[in-house]
Amino acid sequence: MYIENEFYQLQKNDWYSLYMVIGIINIQCFRFILLKNVCQLVINFITSRLLSVLLTIVLFSSCDSINDGPINLNNYTELNSQSEGAGMFSFTYDLISESYLNVYSHIPTNSSPSTPIVFVFHGNNRNAYDYRNSLVEKADLYGFILIVPEFTNSQFPGGDGYNLGNVFIDGDNPSLSTLNPEPEWTFSVIEPLFTYTKQQLNNQTAKYHIIGHSAGAQFAHRFLFFKPEAKVDKIVASAAGWYTTLELDINFPYGLNSSPLENMDYTQLFSNHLTVLIGSNDNDPNSSSLRHNSIVDLQGLNRLERASNFYTNAQSIAVNQELNFEWNYVINPNADHNYLIAVSKAADLIFNQ
Structure with a gap:
């Protein structure tokens, strides 16, 4: 009605009324736009709050589902016959x-x-926790006790402390003067740990199995070399970056010299149940942390070639x-x-051969 009255004034050619009408229309339009924007802000706020609530519910549900399982929990901090x-x-x-x-x-x-x-030796990332978690299902499936020691960089520094077993102060430049006493070798940790595990769990098994991947495979096959009397049954060395080959004219760590x-006993060495495992696609010569020099490249330019040559040369001997x-x-394959993928396959090889 108010607008109709304003238009009535127009009929009297009241230009002042014309301005008033235009102003009123602009005010009404502004109110409409303002109301629309306010409504949109309210809708956005409510939507964001609902999404936050839903996300919180999902996160808490996920945490609950993780903590319900054994993989991400340490159910005990002392090993004994009640541990499970x-x-x-x-x-x-x-x-x-x-x-x-x-x-x-x-x-x-x-x-x-x-x-x-089963002992499992982790790779260069020193992630024992992850390796343990990756094999929980296999341990339950095949019924084996999983033992994964964590060789940290602070305690077992670099390749000398872990991959090469701390046999020498500088494993790349071996000499009698830098040869460490055997009790200081990293390899010397494994047998006492096996004895301790058996005692704490009242376990009566005479031997244990080994799975080592990448840097862990380097440790595993050299452990077999340096500890010939170890109580090892089956051992899977998976995808080592390079090997200590059975070459007497090549210096350690690439061969046996120095x-x-x-004076390794080949009869005893070859009687071990060692499986050299490698992925068919593990053939990248530029893979990170893969060592290259004039000596190690004689083994091949990638892990696949090196694994094949290591096994073939031993077989020829x-x-x-x-x-x-x-x-x-x-x-x-693939x-x-x-x-x-590697440690899962290794577990299958140990218990399905």
Whole structure:
């Protein structure tokens, strides 16, 4: 009605009324636009709050589902006959210095004194926790005790401290003067840890199995070389970056010369159940952390070539010396350097061969 009155004034040619009408129309339009914007802001605010609430619910639900399972929990911090599921314990490997390492483990339900024990050696990332978690399902499936020692960089620095077993102060330049006493070798931690695990769990198994991947495979195959009396049954060395080959005219760490391995007993070595495992796609010569120099490249330019040559050369020695040869060579189809795929395949090889 008010607008109609304003238009009535127009009929009298009241220009002042014309301005008033235009002003009123502009005010009404401004109010409409303002109301529209306010409504949009309210809708956006309510929507954002609802999304936040929903996201919070999802996150809490996810956390609950993770914590319900054994993979991301350490159910115990001391190993004993009551231990079950995933856990972590400390093992003192040097009583004099009271040096210890953390050991991630998984004890399957209904384990018994005869339950097999499997040691797993992690890669260069020193991620024992992840390696333990990746094999929980296999441990439950096959019924084995999972033991994954964590060789940290601070305790076992660099390749000398881990990959090469701390045999020499400088493993790339071995000499009698830099040869460490055997109790200081990283390799010397494993047998006491096996004994401790058995004692704490009342386990009666005579031997244990080994899975090592990448840097862990380097540690694993050299452990076999330097500890010939170790109580190892089956061992899978998966995708080592390079190897200590059985070449007497090449210096350690690439060969046996200038090391305690010069007089290695091949008969005993080849009687071990060693499987050299490698992915068919683990063939990148530029893979990160893959060592290259004039000596190591004689083994090949990538992990696939090096694994094949390491196995083939050992097999040739066995044939030439007419020795029993218990090693195996397995190519994992379509697999690259992924540790999840590798350790899962390794567990299958140990318990399905």
